[in-house]
Amino acid sequence: MLDKVTHLNDLYDIYGQLLTQKQQHIFQMYYQDDLSLGEIAEQVNTSRQAVYDNLKRVANILESYETKLNLYKKDKDLSKILDRLEESIGSKNIEKSKELITLLKQNLG
Amino acid sequence: MLDKVTHLNDLYDIYGQLLTQKQQHIFQMYYQDDLSLGEIAEQVNTSRQAVYDNLKRVANILESYETKLNLYKKDKDLSKILDRLEESIGSKNIEKSKELITLLKQNLG
Numbered sequence: 196m197l198d199k200v201t202h203l204n205d206l207y208d209i210y211g212q213l214l215t216q217k218q219q220h221i222f223q224m225y226y227q228d229d230l231s232l233g234e235i236a237e238q239v240n241t242s243r244q245a246v247y248d249n250l251k252r253v254a255n256i257l258e259s260y261e262t263k264l265n266l267y268k269k270d271k272d273l274s275k276i277l278d279r280l281e282e283s284i285g286s287k288n289i290e291k292s293k294e295l296i297t298l299l300k301q302n303l304g
Numbered sequence: 305m306l307d308k309v310t311h312l313n314d315l316y317d318i319y320g321q322l323l324t325q326k327q328q329h330i331f332q333m334y335y336q337d338d339l340s341l342g343e344i345a346e347q348v349n350t351s352r353q354a355v356y357d358n359l360k361r362v363a364n365i366l367e368s369y370e371t372k373l374n375l376y377k378k379d380k381d382l383s384k385i386l387d388r389l390e391e392s393i394g395s396k397n398i399e400k401s402k403e404l405i406t407l408l409k410q411n412l413g
Contacts, residue, residue, distance in 0.1 A: 209373075210373075212372040212373060213369075213372055213373070260322075263321040263322055264318075264319075264321060264322070266375070270412055273412055274409075274412060277405060277408055277409060277412070280405060281402070281405045284393065284398060284401045284402060284405065285402075287396075287398060289393060289396060292393045292401070293390070293393060293394075296386060296389060296390045296393065299386055300383075300386060303379055303382055303383060303386070
């Protein structure tokens with residue numbers, strides 16, 4: 196569950212700007228401000244069920260952006276190569292570092 | 305004009321998957337297969353004006369994704385830092401390379 200929340204927050208960091216203001220607001224209240232469904236329902240003057248449905252829809256939208264653009268996966272991949280590059284620079288392995296630079300450029304597209 | 309076409313193609317490479325099939329098709333016919341408005345109109349059985357309006361709409365959608373997500377700019381920025389890193393590795397400047405790795409990590413977010 197916590198993993199799923201962390202993952203949704205990561206996707207929100209990347210794709211949040213593509214959501215409507217209302218969707219951003221409800222996402223933030225639940226996943227960042229830790230309000231309950233009931234508290235959110237009261238704040239936006241709707242039912243608990245409507246809040247639940249909206250949160251589910253927002254999660255699906257964020258996942259569908261990732262399915263289409265893969266930005267989360269791409270960032271993770273770049274980070275891993277960067278870690279390897281940092282290591283090879285630290286050990287002054289110039290040839291290996293050059294290889295990893297080429298790999299980074301390919302991954303950047 | 306050519307610059308604008310190149311820029312739109314770059315944005316399409318990044319955000320094209322977020323367009324509908326129909327929007328992707330019309331974009332490809334005009335900007336990649338180099339068909340004229342008249343030829344596209346004939347192919348999709350509509351008016352030249354409708355094709356023009358659709359192309360304009362697609363360009364606006366691509367630009368609005370860039371305004372929200374800045375992925376094109378982000379990729380360009382990363383590329384520039386990578387070029388500098390490649391240079392500093394080539395000249396075996398380890399300290400500078402480490403600095404640039406830190407900068408890359410910050411830019412990756």
